[in-house]
Amino acid sequence: MATQFYSPRDLRFQLYEVLNAERLTKFDYFRDHDRESFDMVLDAARQISETVLKPLLTVMDRNEPQLVAGKIRVHPQMRSIIKKFGDDGWINAPFRYDEGGQQLPATIMNAATFIFGAANYSSSVFPFLTTGAANLLRSFGSAELIDRFTPKMYAGQWQGTMALTEPDAGSSLSDITTTAEPTDTPGTYQIRGQKIYISAGDHDAVENVVHLMLAKIKGGPAGAKGISLFAVPQQREENGQLVDNDVLTAGVYHKMGYKGAPIAHLMVGSNGGTIGYLVGEPHQGLRYMFQMMNEARVGVGMNAVSIGTAAYYASLEYARERPQGRPVSEKDPTRPQVPIIRHADVKRMLLFQKSVLEGSLSLLLYCSYLADLSHVADGDEKANAALLLDLLTPVAKSYPSEMGCLTTSAAVQVLGGAGYTTDFPVEQFYREARIHPIHEGTTGIHGLDLLGRKVTLQGGKGVQLLLAEIERTLVDARPYADLQPLADQLTAALGKLDAVTKHLLSLAPSDTEAFLADATLYLELFGIITIAWQWLRQATVAQKNLPAAAGDDVNFYQGKLMTARYFYEYELVKVYSLARRLQATDRVTLAMKGEWF
Template structure:
């Protein structure tokens, strides 16, 4: 398929053959949905992506936003695109019927955002930043706040953002200095209105002319509150403040727009609040609970970041696959006869290796992200132990689902550029853009280092290790299923051994925790990498089981195409185990070593 940017066939394989997403309709919250309604959503996502988003991919990259007369100007077609997402119900699709939503499972919603991101990542972020901000309001805000702010956000008329970062407080949110003090305003209950002063940086879609207003979900300190993280509160701070039926200036100034290496079509703003003492923010929920509230949005966003990384990587993969099939160069290594025609480069083993690397990493990561989305749905709609276990397992896997696709996406897009060779380094082909855009994901919504600390320092030990035990149970269930297929036993044996390595490394590191915290956490990023490789190997065994069972059927519905699809799955699983899973042994050796070189190194020795 020319200009293919994702595979609808592969997406449905994950949703229906591996996950069995239709099981979600057994829950009351999702009972009005079925396979047909899910497919309608996916088809609509594909149609919007093909007709509205993908045609702007290059234009939005070449003509990045500009700050003009205090307002950031973006591509002129974005206004109609964002409004279309609102009119079609995408922005509030996961929310309840009483809010105009569709009660759409996160599994299907995230599958749709995968499609949007593969078509045009920059364009896709605007509506779903609003979804996250609106979800914070509807979860913790007062009825008055919800009624005042969410309808125009759902409609795509107002943008929503998450405003955390400050110049002197990046990932260290306990050090933020933006302040809040009660203000008596005639249009709002005095207990809910605060004067906000401070500045925020790197705010995605923090200002632009494609909407009528922007609502920032902003962290700030109420004066006199506790120090550190315990003193942070959450406020809804609009760019223009609604008073009756009108909007008035709210003293939120755009001080600058950052120029980025990629992801250029979506502006990242530097904002100043209260320069003239005129910024009013409205307290969301209880005072001093802002960080806890914000982590709801951040955790949802972290799975979203992983999905965006896979989206961009997938678009790069299909671009390099198309090129490899069409580009003739050289001859088979065993036959150098110059009179023979050149062969397409896809027939060279090293090119196939780079294509398999992309396929194995990306489709394995997509499996994990959709599995996490499924857990989110169960945690939302189930009851009792099923609900609690799904939430706990999702907590454990979130840092992996965010970080592994993000880090590896930089490598898979690099492989796409390499396949195109010199052509890949030019703007004549889209892979150089994908390469630049991929690099943001290991940084935003928590750097990889932070997620390593989170996984090792918090997640593996929570509830006395119950989350890790739940993951072991899931993996063991997959291993049991694989035992029914003799051809999969080599993969099952390798995964069993890898799980043992992960257990041994975890026990070794936890043994350091009580006496040497620095040594325990110094290589947490490498532990995250090892954990991610084992987790994606498990996802590939899940896919291989389904593909093997299907291949053993005598009459596949899709005939030859289905046979090739399933064989491709089995080969990609073999590749991952042969080329990627083996990397854990070097990581394990490092993680169990007593040589603390990074601790011993002194800053003046660099």
């Protein structure tokens, strides 16, 4: 197994040299933090990852959860792992001091989850699913519900989940059929229905599971307007004891990857005994749930980068150690073989991984920073951060997810036949990467969201804010002669994006189907340009710091500059073919009929 699974040097470069995350400490909410406390968090995450999570990476994949006598059995060490995350304060770290939290910035919290995910994605999801569920309760639930559920969730004794999906209502949440009927006790309802694909929806590593579940109160409005949010525990407390709440585990799904964490099929209220507790106001459930989903979407992007990064370092280590062949200019077969990292095509595959992953990490940390500003800043700074984050969320979720499938494939390819075997971890990473373009909204949905809603929000103000940020980067880069070609290429690509956007928006009033038919390609185009911007930010810092660098930092900054060049030469150029397609008049996908397949 590869010894390195992420780069602490790159993570600190991204946080402190590019993002300047220490600026957050000027806000009262984060005033007790500083660079030292941030580093302590990152070091603690690394220590847990190296000693507890990473050693279980392969065994959790080989011994996936099983449904035994109505209960999902997970790896026996998960109980102590979840408890450790609770004891060490990870589950509620971003929350207020009066809730037992540490008021840790999302920027640093997400950097820590990146480390956890790179070490062992399956094991890392349990505690932070609970964080998301608890955040919904603390944001919208009554004081009584918060007191009832969150202390044991924070402690790692109870699991939290998000229970949305149903067999006939996947992404179309307005079609859910799970129902809620009021009982004689105010705020409590009898819940009946079923939910599928519920991450950590049942397992034996905790005492109880609390589902934040969507259901429709009988007699309420039709469609999405009638959805309410309920806290539905697997077991409910009565007189200080846990009793069965009629939430039955009907099955556990067996997946191609990400096998260590169970995905459950739940039957709710089959015997008429499931009690759910209304969270917030009736018929506001979808609005509440979208808070968790939007946070989770940035998290999905980070998880994709985590897995891809682990695969990249595994393939990099192999490429440095594996001798095979000789330089193409070397004709003497008696000369020793060279490590495959000397071959141009292997370097291409490594550069592809590095460029996508470190560019994506930069975007995700930037989005995390915007999330922090949207919570703690005031006035225009707060509003602009929230709007820019809203615009970038579909990109931050989808670009790393889609490209992570390709980067992990490249990692397998670097190893050749060895990569296709279970003797090396890259085949596992390849399988685990595939979930991310699917969950928390498919790529197609995020394309529709970006083009159909986000680019026109507030009259396109979000796009204008983004363009202003990119322009600042261009201004910073142009004084450096070596970066001027990159600045010119990015400027030209922005022109293409502007032309494509105007063309598509011109179709919207008269032909909505044509306007949105290739929204996924528009998302891809937007994503490539966004990551190119992030690479120019990194390259500018590297160019600025290189003259004073010494030792390993020289190689580090040179690597950054070369990877930026790679992204512009190999990836940014793809925007031209995408732009051509997006401005074309041939509506192939609309004209094709189902019976012609």
